[in-house]
Structures are given as C-alpha cells and as structure tokens.
Amino acid sequence: MANMDDVMTRPATGATAAGPRRKPAAGGLTRDHATLGAVWILLAAFPFVAGNEFVVSLGIMFCINLILIASLNTIMGFCGQISLSHGAFYGLGAYTSGTLSAKLAVEPWIGIPLGMAVAALSAVVIGLPALRLRGHYLAMATLGFNAIVFVLFNELVGLTGGPNGLLGVGPFSLAGNALFALESMYWVVWVAAGLVMLAILNLIRSRVGRALRALATSEIGADALGVNVFRYKLVVFVLTAAMAGLAGGLYVHYNQFASPETFGFFTSVMLVVMVALGGWGRYWGPLFGALIFTVVPELLRSFGDLELFLFGLSMILVMLFMPGGVAGGLEALAGRFKRGGRS
Amino acid sequence: MTILEVADVGRSFGGLRAVSDLSFTVAKGEIKGVIGPNGAGKTTLFNMIAGVTAPSTGSIALDGQRIEHLKPYQRVERGIARTFQNLQIFKDLTVLENVMVGRHARTRCDVLHAIFRSPAARREEEGIRDAAFAQLDRLGLAHRAEEKAGSLSFGECKILEIARALAAEPSLLLLDEPIAGVPHAETERVADTVRALNAEGVTVLLVEHNMRMVMRLCDSILVLNYGRKIAEGTAEAVRRDPAVLQAYLGEDDDA
Amino acid sequence: MDSAGTVLQLLFAGIGTGSIYALVAVGFNVIFKSTDAINFSQGEWVMMGGMVAAATVTATASPVWLACLFAVLVVTGVGMASERLVVFPIAKPTPLLITLISIGLAICTKSAVMLVLGKNPAGYPGFAGDTAVHLAGASIHSQTLSIIAITIAFMVLAHLFFEKTLLGKALRAAAADRDAAELAGIRVRSTVLWSFGIAAMAGAVAGAIITPLTFTSYDHGTMLGFKGFSAAMLGGLGNLYGSLLGGLLLGLLEAFASGYISSHFKDAVAFLVLLVILFWRPTGLMGTPAVEKV
Numbered sequence: 062m063a064n065m066d067d068v069m070t071r072p073a074t075g076a077t078a079a080g081p082r083r084k085p086a087a088g089g090l091t092r093d094h095a096t097l098g099a100v101w102i103l104l105a106a107f108p109f110v111a112g113n114e115f116v117v118s119l120g121i122m123f124c125i126n127l128i129l130i131a132s133l134n135t136i137m138g139f140c141g142q143i144s145l146s147h148g149a150f151y152g153l154g155a156y157t158s159g160t161l162s163a164k165l166a167v168e169p170w171i172g173i174p175l176g177m178a179v180a181a182l183s184a185v186v187i188g189l190p191a192l193r194l195r196g197h198y199l200a201m202a203t204l205g206f207n208a209i210v211f212v213l214f215n216e217l218v219g220l221t222g223g224p225n226g227l228l229g230v231g232p233f234s235l236a237g238n239a240l241f242a243l244e245s246m247y248w249v250v251w252v253a254a255g256l257v258m259l260a261i262l263n264l265i266r267s268r269v270g271r272a273l274r275a276l277a278t279s280e281i282g283a284d285a286l287g288v289n290v291f292r293y294k295l296v297v298f299v300l301t302a303a304m305a306g307l308a309g310g311l312y313v314h315y316n317q318f319a320s321p322e323t324f325g326f327f328t329s330v331m332l333v334v335m336v337a338l339g340g341w342g343r344y345w346g347p348l349f350g351a352l353i354f355t356v357v358p359e360l361l362r363s364f365g366d367l368e369l370f371l372f373g374l375s376m377i378l379v380m381l382f383m384p385g386g387v388a389g390g391l392e393a394l395a396g397r398f399k400r401g402g403r404s
Numbered sequence: 405m406t407i408l409e410v411a412d413v414g415r416s417f418g419g420l421r422a423v424s425d426l427s428f429t430v431a432k433g434e435i436k437g438v439i440g441p442n443g444a445g446k447t448t449l450f451n452m453i454a455g456v457t458a459p460s461t462g463s464i465a466l467d468g469q470r471i472e473h474l475k476p477y478q479r480v481e482r483g484i485a486r487t488f489q490n491l492q493i494f495k496d497l498t499v500l501e502n503v504m505v506g507r508h509a510r511t512r513c514d515v516l517h518a519i520f521r522s523p524a525a526r527r528e529e530e531g532i533r534d535a536a537f538a539q540l541d542r543l544g545l546a547h548r549a550e551e552k553a554g555s556l557s558f559g560e561c562k563i564l565e566i567a568r569a570l571a572a573e574p575s576l577l578l579l580d581e582p583i584a585g586v587p588h589a590e591t592e593r594v595a596d597t598v599r600a601l602n603a604e605g606v607t608v609l610l611v612e613h614n615m616r617m618v619m620r621l622c623d624s625i626l627v628l629n630y631g632r633k634i635a636e637g638t639a640e641a642v643r644r645d646p647a648v649l650q651a652y653l654g655e656d657d658d659a
Numbered sequence: 660m661d662s663a664g665t666v667l668q669l670l671f672a673g674i675g676t677g678s679i680y681a682l683v684a685v686g687f688n689v690i691f692k693s694t695d696a697i698n699f700s701q702g703e704w705v706m707m708g709g710m711v712a713a714a715t716v717t718a719t720a721s722p723v724w725l726a727c728l729f730a731v732l733v734v735t736g737v738g739m740a741s742e743r744l745v746v747f748p749i750a751k752p753t754p755l756l757i758t759l760i761s762i763g764l765a766i767c768t769k770s771a772v773m774l775v776l777g778k779n780p781a782g783y784p785g786f787a788g789d790t791a792v793h794l795a796g797a798s799i800h801s802q803t804l805s806i807i808a809i810t811i812a813f814m815v816l817a818h819l820f821f822e823k824t825l826l827g828k829a830l831r832a833a834a835a836d837r838d839a840a841e842l843a844g845i846r847v848r849s850t851v852l853w854s855f856g857i858a859a860m861a862g863a864v865a866g867a868i869i870t871p872l873t874f875t876s877y878d879h880g881t882m883l884g885f886k887g888f889s890a891a892m893l894g895g896l897g898n899l900y901g902s903l904l905g906g907l908l909l910g911l912l913e914a915f916a917s918g919y920i921s922s923h924f925k926d927a928v929a930f931l932v933l934l935v936i937l938f939w940r941p942t943g944l945m946g947t948p949a950v951e952k953v
Contacts, residue, residue: 190938197697201892202937204885205930212927260519267518267525268504268511268532275494275505282492285454287480287509287572296515326885330699330762337759342496366774373766377745380760384751 093262093344100348101255108244117243121315123355124250125308128257130335130354131347132304135261137333138342139270140297141277142192145329146203149210150180150302152324154309156227159319160220163229173310180306183210184299192294207329214321226320233314246315253311257304262344264300273297277342338379340388349387405432407576407607408453413462413472414631415448422448423631426462430576435598435608437622439615441651445631446611447489450580453609454486455479466576480509485574487565489581489611495554499545502553502564503536506571510535539567543597559590563597570601577601579610583617595621619643627651664796669918670911675803675872677910678810679705682865683887684894684902685817686858692834692897693854696757700741702884703768704859707734708866709875710772713781723783727867731860738859741768742852765880773877785871802871809868813861814903821899830854834897862887893933895946904944909933 104120111117133147157179158172167175183206191202214221221227232239233249264270272293276283280290313319322328331354339350357375361368383390408430415423423445430436440446451457453464455476464472466482474482485506494502511532513525540546543563548556556564562582569577582598583591591614598621602608612618618625619639627635627648635645642648683705690698712730716723745764746757785802792799821827833840833850841847865883866875873879886909894905909929916928936944 190934194937194941197691197896198892198937198941198943200697201889202934205889205934205937208885208930209927209934212924216923216927263521264515264518267521268508268513268529269515269518271497271501271505272508274497275502278494278496279492281456282488282494283505283508284476285480285486285488285492286506286568287477288505289475289477300515327881334759334762337755341755366770368770370767370770370774373763373770376763376766377760380756380763381745381748381750384749384756 091266093266094259097255097258097262101251101258104251104255108247114243117247119355119359121243121247121250123351124247124254125312125315126335126354127254127347127351128304128308128311129332130339130350131258131261132301132308133332134336134339134342134347134350135265136297136301137336138340138346139265139277140273140294142294142298143196143200143333144203144298144301145200145326145333146187146207146210147301147305147332148324148326148329149207150184150305151309151312151328152210152214152319152321153180153183154306155313155319155324156214156221156309157306158310159227159230159313162231162314163227164220166231169231169233169310169314173307173314176310177303177306180309181299181303184302185295188295188298188302192291192298204326204329207326211321211325214324221319221321224321226318227313228318230313230317230319232317250311250315253307257307265344269293274342334376338376338386340386340390340392343386343388343392346386346388353387406430407432407467408609409463409465409468410449410453411463411465413449413452413459413464415452415457415460421631423452423459423628426628426631426633428626428633428636430607430609431624432575432607433602433605434623435602435610435621437618437625438609438611438628439613439618439625440628443630444628444651446628447580448631449628450486450578450611454484454578477509480572480574483573483575484578485569485572485576486578487562487569487580487582489584491558491561491565493553493556493561493564495552497553498550499553499556499564500533500536500540500549503539503568503571504532506539506568507532507535509572536571539571542570543567557590559586559593562586562590562594566594566597566601570606575607577606577608579608579612581612582610583612583614591617665918667795667797668799669914671797671799671803673911673914674907675806675910676869676913677890677907678806679865679869679883679906680886680890680909681903681906682810682813682861683883684891684906685814685899686861686865687888687891688897688899688902689830689854689858689861691891693830693851694746694752694757695754696761697754697888698855698858699758699761699884700765700768701858701862701887702882703765703772703880704734704738704862705866705869705883705887706875706877706880707737707768707772708863709870709879710776710781710866710877711863712867713783713870713875714776716783717781723871724786726783730867731863734863734866735856735860737768738862739852739856741859742855746851746855747848765884769877769880776877778877780874780876782870782874789871800872802868806868806872809864813864814899817857817861817899826853889930889933892943893936895943898943898945901943901945908944 107120108117111120129147129151133144136142136144154176157176158169161167161172161175162169187203187206191199194202215224233246265273272283272288276288276290276293284290335350335354336347338353339348340346357372358368361371364371385393406429410429411427413423413426414421426449438446438449448457452459455474459472463470466484469482471479471482494505511528513522513528517525537546537549540549543566545560545563545567548560553564579598583594586594595617598608622639624636624638625642626633627642629651634647634651635642683701686701686704687698690696708730711733712726715721715726715729741764745760746752749756749760785800786805787801790801792801792804821831829840829845830850830853832843833845833847837847890905890909891902892905893909894901894903912929912932913925917925920928
C-alpha cells in the first residue's frame with residue numbers, strides 16, 4: 062500500500078513552488094505547546110491526589126530536578142556541549158540566595174534572581190575559555206570548575222557554614238506570611254518549572270534552536286552558514302547555568318538548608334546520566350529523567366544496602382536496551398505502532 | 405565587473421609555503437574553476453576565501469571591501485557561501501531544516517525573541533520556511549523535505565549543501581569539489597544544477613579535481629602548481645598552455 | 660624542619676601521590692585509546708585493589724606483597740569480566756554510550772565491594788612495614804619509595820608491552836586506526852577486552868600500593884578516579900607518557916599547594932592550575948591537537 066505521507070508531501074512536479082506541503086499552524090501554538098500545557102495542568106492536580114506530605118515533597122523535588130535536567134539537556138543534548146559543572150551552578154544559586162537569607166534576611170524573591178545572576182556570571186567566566194575546548198577537554202574543564210566551587214562551599218565556612226551545612230535559611234513568604242505549607246511551595250516550583258520548560262521549548266523550536274542543533278553536528282558547517290558558533294554556545298551555557306541557579310534557589314528555600322555534597326562531582330555526573338536515561342536531546346526526555354532521579358531512589362530505599370547496586374544495574378540495563386533513553390524508547394515504540402497500523 | 409579580488413595572497417604552514425603571491429579576480433556572473441595537481445594549494449586557497457584559514461600575506465576583497473580578517477560566519481553575511489568536499493550535513497536535522505539553517509545569515513531574531521516567541525520571530529520563521537522550501541524546490545529536493553538528511557544519497561547531499569548555501573543568498577558561491585565522490589550517474593545532475601544556477605545569475609568559484617568537468621563547466625580557469633598561478637584563462641587557452649601540460653605530465657586527468 | 664627539608668618532604672609526597680595518579684591515568688588512557696570513551700569505573704578499580712588486598716591480609720595473614728599481587732589479579736579479572744558483561748553487549752557502541760554505561764558500572768562496582776567487603780575503612784602496613792627513611796631533614800615513609808619504584812617498573816613494563824609484544828602492537832594498531840587494524844586481521848572487539856584488563860590492572864596496582872599510606876574504603880574510588888582522569892587530561896589523553904607527566908604534575912601541585920598555601924584549598928589550587936594549563940594547551944601537555952580536515 063502506498064505510503065500516505067509520501068503522497069501527501071510529494072509535489073506533483075518539481076517546478077511547483079507552491080507544491081502541497083505540511084505547514085505548522087502558522088503563528089499559533091504548536092502541538093508540543095499543547096502537550097506541555099496539558100502536562101502542566103495534570104501536574105497542577107498532583108497535590109490534591111498526593112495523599113500525604115511526603116508525596117507532595119517528592120513532587121517539589123521533581124520540579125526542581127526537572128529544571129536541572131531540562132536545562133542540562135539543552136546545553137548537552139541539543140547544543141552538544143558536555144558540561145560537568147551543572148552541580149556547581151545549582152550550588153551557586155543555592156548558596157547565594159541561602160547565604161543572603163541566613164545572614165542578611167534577604168527575601169528569596171530578591172535572593173533567587175541574584176543567585177541566578179551569580180551562576181550566570183560564573184558561567185561567563187568559565188565558559189569564555191572552556192567552550193573553546195572540545196569533547197573530553199570541555200568535560201574536564203567544567204569538572205575542574207565544579208571541583209573548585211565545591212572546595213569553596215566547604216572551606217568558606219563564614220559564608221557557607223562549611224561541611225556542616227548552611228543553617229537558618231528562610232522559607233518563601235508572600236506579603237510577609239511565610240509559605241510554610243508544602244502545597245504553597247509546590248505552586249512556586251510548579252510555576253518555575255513550567256516557565257523553564259516553556260522557555261526551552263520556544264528556544265529549541267526556533268531559528269536559534271535550529272542553529273544549536275546544527276552546530277552540535279558540525280561546528281564548521283554551522284559557521285559556514287552564518288552561525289556565530291562560539292557566541293551561541295556561550296549564550297546557551299550561561300542561560301542554562303542561570304536555570305540551574307534558579308533550581309538551586311528554589312531548593313535552598315524549600316529545604317531551608319544546604320550542604321556542599323549536594324552540589325559536588327557526583328551530582329554533576331548523575332545529572333548527565335539522568336539526561337541520558339530520559340532521552341538525550343529529546344525535549345520530553347527530562348520529564349522521565351527527573352522522574353527517575355526523584356522517585357527511583359525512594360523506591361529502592363527498602364532494599365537497604367542493595368539500593369545503590371540495583372540503581373547502577375538498572376542504569377546499565379536501560380542504556381543497553383534503550384540507548385535513546387525512555388523518551389527514545391517510547392518514540393521507537395510509537396513509530397512501530399504507527400507503521401504496524403498502516404501496513 | 406569584479407566581484408572577488410585576491411591580491412598577492414600567501415599562506416605558509418610551519419615554513420612550508422602552501423600558496424605564494426597569488427593574485428586573480430572573479431568576474432560577476434562567471435563560473436571560475438581552480439585546478440591543479442595534488443598539493444597545488446587549491447584547498448588552502450579555498451579555505452582562505454571562505455575564512456577557515458587566514459592568509460599570512462595579501463588581501464581578499466569582495467565587492468571592493470576587504471574581508472581577509474573576517475570569520476566564516478561574517479563572510480556569509482557579506483555574501484560568500486560555500487559547500488564542503490567532506491560533507492558537513494546536519495544529519496539529525498531534516499532536509500528542510502538543513503536549508504533553513506542556511507537562512508541564518510539573512511535573519512536576525514535572537515535568543516530573547518526565541519524564548520518569548522515574539523510575533524516578529526514567528527513571522528520570520530514563516531519566511532525562513534518558505535525561502536528554504538523554495539530552494540529545495542529549485543534544486544528538485546522538495547519531495548525529501550521532511551526526511552532526515554542522513555537518509556539522502558551522497559549525490560543528493562552535495563545538492564543539499566548547494567541548496568543550503570543558496571539559502572544564504574550569496575553573491576559568490578564557493579563549491580569545494582562538487583562532484584568528488586559522487587557516483588557517475590549523479591555527476592550530471594550536480595553539473596546541471598551548477599549550470600542552471602549560473603544561468604540565474606549566481607557567480608560560482610569552484611575547486612575540482614575532475615578536469616573534464618571543469619573544462620566543460622567553467623568560463624575561466626585558474627591553474628595552480630606548488631602554490632603559484634601557472635596559467636589563467638579559458639578552457640581552450642589553459643588546455644594548450646605548456647606550463648599546464650608540464651604540471652600535469654604523468655598525472656591522470658580524471659583522478 | 661628547615662626549608663630544604665620541607666621542600667624535599669613535599670617533593671617526595673608529591674611524587675608519591677603523583678605516581679598513583681599516573682597509574683590511574685594510564686588506565687584511563689588505555690581504555691580511551693581503544694574506545695574513545697572515558698571509563699568512570701577506573702577509580703573503583705583502584706579502591707577495589709586496596710580493599711581486596713586488605714581483606715586478604717586480614718583473612719589469610721599472608722605477606723602484604725602476596726596479598727597485593729592477588730588483589731591485582733582479582734581486579735584485572737573483574738575488569739575483563741566487566742567488559743564482557745556490560746560493554747561487549749552494546750549493540751551500537753558510541754563513546755558517549757560506553758562512558759554512560761561505565762558510570763553505571765562504577766556504581767555497581769562500588770556497591771558490590773561495599774556489600775561483600777563491608778563499609779569499614781581498611782588498611783595494612785607497607786611492604787617494608789611502617790618505617791620511615793630520613794633524608795636531609797625530611798622524613799619519608801618507606802612505602803612512598805616503594806610506590807615510586809613500582810610505578811617506574813610498571814611504566815617500563817607497559818612501555819615494553821606496547822612496543823615489543825605482539826598483543827601490545829595490536830592494541831596500538833587498533834587504537835590508531837580501527838578499520839585498518841580490522842583489515843590486518845586484528846580482532847578489534849577483543850582489543851577492548853584487553854584494554855579493560857590492563858586498565859583494571861593499572862588501577863589495582865595503584866590501589867594496592869597507596870593503601871598503606873592512606874587507608875581505603877568502598878567510597879574512596881570516585882575521588883581517585885577523578886584525580887586520575889584529571890592527570891590524564893593534563894598530560895594529554897591517549898598518551899602514555901603524558902599520563903606520567905600529568906600525574907606527577909598534579910601530585911606535586913597538590914603537595915606544594917597544601918604545604919605553602921593551605922591544605923584545605925589544595926584541590927582548588929591544583930584545579931585552578933589545571934584549568935589554566937588546559938586553556939593554554941587545549942589538548943593537554945603532550946596531546947596532539949585534533950585537526951579537522953575541511
């Protein structure tokens with residue numbers, strides 16, 4: 062049977078400039094926007110069905126992790142730049158806003174943007190030289206930066222509280238009333254994660270996003286077509302660092318505490334793993350990555366000492382059998398289903 | 405009328421002179437070919453015009469404006485677009501998206517416009533899509549528009565690179581060995597494409613190993629050997645030039 | 660202690676730790692050459708070398724050198740088995756996929772050691788007991804000298820292996836050009852197996868000889884792997900002698916930073932210098948710059 066799509070898209074003759082073709086809804090919102098809206102409405106229902114506070118707190122961490130993983134997926138999956146300093150940017154956001162809150166009673170609404178600015182600024186400083194490096198050397202440079210920041214979190218005891226952690230961070234408040242209730246906190250992270258997901262969707266489905274995906278495959282090719290490769294890499298690196306800073310700020314005011322190991326080498330590596338498990342360079346991948354990162358450790362907790370082993374094992378199995386991550390696996394499944402239904 | 409002027413250009417790599425004191429011009433509307441035996445400096449010359457390699461000496465001017473200090477992406481904005489001998493297709497993007505990247509230099513909605521999906525960005529995106537599709541249509545690849553570029557044949561990839569370069573509306577199109585590696589059955593298609601584009605007014609500078617193709621396609625030919633110009637002129641004149649015969653003595657002209 | 664003594668003390672400390680980093684870096688390099696991937700389990704093999712040796716000393720009261728030898732053999736076997744279990748089955752191996760799977764492997768290795776050998780720190784005396792050598796005002800642990808000697812011996816043997824033996828040459832050929840090596844009759848997939856064995860061996864040697872100085876426990880691997888990776892990058896990935904140079908330099912940097920600046924900030928100082936070197940030489944001190952042909 063003839064493939065319907067081919068018939069629909071093939072122009073009758075090669076010369077018709079206005080040959081039939083699929084066009085996205087002009088100027089309107091795309092299907093991905095609609096899906097994102099639907100998912101966010103579903104997530105809005107989460108606190109009402111969660112049942113207990115523990116489950117709500119998982120929802121909060123899911124949103125924070127989603128911001129981290131989705132932003133990392135943007136610089137790594139779409140832009141092709143291996144970054145192992147996302148944990149550091151997360152920490153810079155957390156410690157900036159957390160320290161300001163603990164030492165000077167600065168409101169999160171001011172502290173978090175400042176934390177994002179600090180993360181973004183340090184991304185400029187490290188990105189300017191590092192993004193000229195390639196592949197493993199970029200990985201090393203970002204990892205080295207993370208190591209330096211980690212030492213600072215541990216050793217600048219006066220500011221950060223050192224290895225014992227930063228105490229006395231204030232919670233979110235609205236018009237002078239602290240938002241102690243978990244539900245209120247959930248709404249804050251729900252809005253933040255939704256905005257981040259929307260911003261990323263708009264970015265990757267744009268002229269800029271196309272240029273990013275192009276330079277991920279061939280920097281020389283993109284350069285030859287007018288893409289200022291270095292500038293784009295830097296801009297996206299800084300933008301995603303700011304998003305990680307936002308996640309850090311949200312985390313520290315939710316947790317009202319921060320300690321260095323949350324933002325170390327292991328976190329940076331695990332975030333990369335979650336990007337891969339969710340689906341490298343796939344927009345919906347981080348949803349699955351964040352779900353795994355948030356929920357699986359809780360599920361494995363009952364296994365006690367076996368937890369870590371099972372976690373590593375399942376990671377290996379997913380990568381072996383679903384190299385495109387969960388999102389890639391679902392895509393392949395949907396593709397097979399479609400083809401099966403058509404023939 | 406001159407579109408490209410290369411004056412006294414030289415480039416050495418660690419003491420080895422790849423190109424020395426080279427001067428020539430490309431006239432508006434012509435197809436100019438650069439040939440020469442292996443190691444003659446063709447690729448170095450090509451890279452200096454495209455901006456990948458900076459010349460050590462001399463100047464390069466496009467429409468009378470010096471460009472030798474510009475980066476490749478800046479030269480595209482000035483009107484030089486190129487293809488690659490070793491294909492640089494974005495294979496994970498669709499065919500249409502590849503050509504849409506080619507519109508980059510002619511469009512300007514940046515990161516903030518993108519993030520906020522501004523009306524200007526959405527309008528521009530429509531224009532990019534239409535212009536890119538028009539290029540695919542022009543070169544007969546429109547029916548593959550929605551496929552991943554990685555699924556194209558080698559010859560189709562060469563055409564796609566031309567379509568992508570054309571999307572930048574270049575005043576000068578640089579083709580780096582456009583038929584090298586293309587199966588015999590598809591070489592005519594590439595040659596026809598170049599000829600048709602030229603008829604539509606595109607100026608072309610091409611480097612090519614296949615002498616027969618160059619002789620048939622080009623209005624004028626520049627012959628290099630050991631980084632120096634040894635002849636320049638029409639196919640007929642170059643073919644009879646004793647210096648050229650000598651340079652190619654023993655060389656297989658179809659290699 | 661006078662200042663010459665301090666310098667000497669720091670010098671030996673730096674060369675000692677640097678030797679360990681160099682051995683770990685060799686492991687990274689060997690696997691990088693055969694797969695283009697960064698193997699995150701490398702550090703876990705270092706830890707495992709120390710843990711297995713310690714368990715052997717405790718359980719059998721055998722001499723330290725024998726326990727170390729045994730540990731190296733065990734870990735080499737674990738390295739090769741790991742390759743067969745998790746790398747060989749990959750349908751379409753890419754460097755990124757192998758790297759990611761090696762992270763899972765690292766987690767499994769670490770937790771397996773914890774499950775089998777426990778969570779307590781372990782250690783044993785040096786090859787010459789816990790004796791010190793006094794030299795020009797510096798007091799140097801005899802094990803530091805053993806580490807330096809064993810590292811030199813390992814490097815010489817590795818050099819001879821890669822230059823003189825058939826297997827070593829095959830590994831180098833496969834690293835240089837996989838397709839050409841395949842055409843020449845080298846089974847490239849099995850060179851990956853050997854590279855895992857050699858990398859695990861280098862790691863285990865490092866772990867077995869450093870444990871008398873530092874103790875070890877199941878969670879020590881990550882940091883050692885991280886440092887070894889840094890040393891490999893500093894020297895230039897894919898270069899055996901770069902590993903040695905990178906390892907020694909990193910070890911010395913740390914030693915002198917902690918001696919003259921602050922032991923708290925020694926990592927920060929070492930990595931700051933590492934970053935500066937990388938920005939100055941983007942492919943490491945002895946790495947060859949990758950030239951893309953256009």
